Amino acid sequence: MVYVAPEILERVNVWLTPTFDAQTQKTIKEMIAHDPQGLEDSFYKSLEFGTGGMRGIMGVGDNRINKYTLGKNTQGISNFLKKQFPNKQCKVVIAYDCRHNSKELAQTVAKVFAANNIQVFLFSELRATPELSFAVKHLNCQCGIVLTASHNPPEYNGYKVYWEDGGQLVPPQDARVIAEINSLGYDAINFDGNEAAITLIDAEIDEAFAEASVKNGSFNTSVAAKEHLKIVFTSLHGTSITMVPKVLEKAGYTNVHIVEEQATPNGDFPTVASPNPEEPEALEMALQLANDKDADIVIGTDPDCDRLGIAVRDNEGGLTILNGNQAMVLMTHFLLTQWKKEGKLDGAQFVASTIVSTPMVRAIAEDFGVTYKEGLTGFKWIAKMVKDFPELQFVGGGEESFGFMVGDFVRDKDAVTATLLACEMAAQRKAQNSTLYTYLQELFKEYGHYSEALISVVKKGKKGAEEIVQMMRNLREQPFNEIAGSRVITLEDYDTGKAKDLTNNSEKIIEIPRSNVLIYYTEDGSKIAARPSGTEPKIKFYISVHTPPGTQNAEEILQQKIKNIQQQLAVH
Secondary structure, eight states, X not given: OOOOOHHHHHHHHHTTSXXXXXXXXXXXXXXXXXOHHHHHHHHSSOOOOBTXXXXXXXXXXXXXXXXXXXXXXXXXXXXXXXXXXXXXXXXXXXXXXXSTTHHHHHHHHHHHHHHTTOEEEXXXXXXXHHHHHHHHHHTTOSEEEEEOOTTSOTTEEEEEEEETTSSBOOTTHHHHHHHHXXXXXXXXXXXXXXXXXXXXXXXXXXXXXXXXXXXXXXXXXXXXXHHHOOEEEEOXXXXXXXXXXXXXXXXXXXXXXXXXXXXXXXXXXXXXXXOOTTSGGGGHHHHHHHHHXXXXXXXXXXXXXXXXXXXXXXXXXXXXXEOHHHHHHHHHHHHHHHHXXXXXXXXXXXXXXXXXXXXXXXXXXXXXXXXXXXXXSSHHHHHXXXXXXXXXXXXXXXXXXXXXXXXXXXXXXXXXXXXXXXXXXXXXXXXXXXXXXXXXXXXXXXXXXEEEEEEEEEOOHXXXXXXXXXXHHXXXXXXXXXETTEEEEEEEETTXXXXXXXXXXXXXXXXXXXXXXXXXXXXXXXXXXXXXXXXXXXXXXXXXXXXXTTOTTHHHHHHHHHHHHHHHHHHO
């Protein structure tokens, strides 16, 4: 007899009632008999909303993505919509990506909304996440849902919720929606929606989104410059193939080479170990094609097309991959330069980033006389800033994890418009016999050299989650006094909402919502942030170092600093 902990068995028994279909019950009984560890991981907790919505491994159980966990979410959201908009015919738009079961799960979600007398617009085929964000406002919906697990491995899927402004759920709605969901049992889900109440959408929204992307991502680049730029693009088997080539063509870019082996959407992502453009290996095939075609720029997007990786020619003519911070710095400076040329900067504009991203964005914003705003990790916080500060125009914003948002017509990171923006920058630079790599070096010369690194430590399952909790506890209770030989002068704890100045033991309140993040600042200007991922079984350490303008051998100095910091974190 296999032992199953009582608290796990209590959760399991709920799933062995007639509320759940026969196949689900059969799978659970097999796990009880043969896979107690898998059973524990599937039931030891309920999936929660993180920085990018809800993501998890597909399968049976409270801690898995399936028709019941997503059905319960959808029933709770339906109930909340009726309370929030009592005198409206509520509308919701739903999209999905290339992952296994995404289409079927999207149809299930649509039926639950329809069963609750909510008007549903459902994309007829897979679409990019930024198009979903756009469609929420374009169709005057109160809510939007996209079925995606972004760049997670193939066994994952997920569920992201957008509100009527086109941005993801944020306070106070998020807590109220979650409370509504948690108040329900699985037997409260109404799956019996009339399919006739669901309207399929496609070409009309595609065209509107493409036009808006070109309008927001184009900046007076000449026809000749566009024609001369050689682009290699890969969708990494994801949704961007439905929109990025269309937008580039619409904007006038004709010299585009697509990695055909990766152009077909496929939830197995057969040509890459991970469909994440943050990882250099994901762009290998694109880099090979770029060398064959003598391309100027390489761009790859993740499965739901909200983040992008960029490679450009360096001073020796080789291809080098920009990290997310570098891409964000270039895009921010370029946008502000264009706005300044057009006479649109009058002190009522802002750019935004996150607490774990490069401080260089702040330096650039201040140089242009533009307000800089900083939020927690995740683009939902940047979208919230657009809503919270209507007196300011939003120019653009980004974060280190390869995401950028151009203007506010989309309220999430948007690899479609960001791809166009990257090509605009590269085309204009090439027309000046320059490159984006040279552009970046010019910015380092002006603002000082910045360099960043990310350490991701994977800890899977219940045991891994406990280890991550202990690691964060150790960093709080046994904090570093110095890092890589430089004294720690400030420790920000976003869980307590306090920043402690260690030079005089004073404290101040952090005016940002609470989150499980710690940030160390050292005397030499280094910044080290630690946070558990909200969407993956990881703890992440974000390292940022810099040297003042004019420092000789800056890159070598910074790389040694990063190496020293990495070694100390590994020991800890």
